[in-house]
Amino acid sequence: MKNICDICDSQLTETENEETSSLLKLKNRGMLLNASKSVRNICITAEYIFRMEHGNILTNKTILNKICMKTMNEIGQDSSIFNSDTMIDHIKNQDIFDNHRNQLMKLIKEYYTRLRLHHFSRMHTLNIEGNNIRRKFQN
Numbered sequence: 001m002k003n004i005c006d007i008c009d010s011q012l013t014e015t016e017n018e019e020t021s022s023l024l025k026l027k028n029r030g031m032l033l034n035a036s037k038s039v040r041n042i043c044i045t046a047e048y049i050f051r052m053e054h055g056n057i058l059t060n061k062t063i064l065n066k067i068c069m070k071t072m073n074e075i076g077q078d079s080s081i082f083n084s085d086t087m088i089d090h091i092k093n094q095d096i097f098d099n100h101r102n103q104l105m106k107l108i109k110e111y112y113t114r115l116r117l118h119h120f121s122r123m124h125t126l127n128i129e130g131n132n133i134r135r136k137f138q139n
Contacts, residue, residue, distance in 0.1 A: 038081040046071045
């Protein structure tokens with residue numbers, strides 16, 4: 001990610017996650033970073049918007065911006081995202097429209113949407129090409 005301050009960096013992960021499955025806990029071995037609840041909420045919202053726009057992905061040239069705008073409209077109203085006391089104190093002296101909270105939300109939704117679009121494009125390409133024998137044995 002871009003250069004972010006330590007306070008914002010601490011808001012992206014959490015040490016203990018109650019929603020982690022038992023398989024994930026077993027396979028973790030202490031090296032997995034658990035995303036915070038705010039990050040998960042942003043990604044879930046972006047995925048919801050992505051699936052709503054599924055039919056327009058191949059035809060719309062500005063689909064990345066469209067999905068990001070709709071996601072920001074949804075999560076911008078949610079006061080539970082990045083609402084810890086340390087984050088609230090951190091953004092008190094910053095610009096209302098361009099504070100670190102908004103910058104974090106923008107970064108997360110853009111990274112997730114870009115990653116999801118790349119995955120969709122790859123799956124669509126594989127679906128069109130089918131099973132190519134040369135590609136199978138190339139690696």
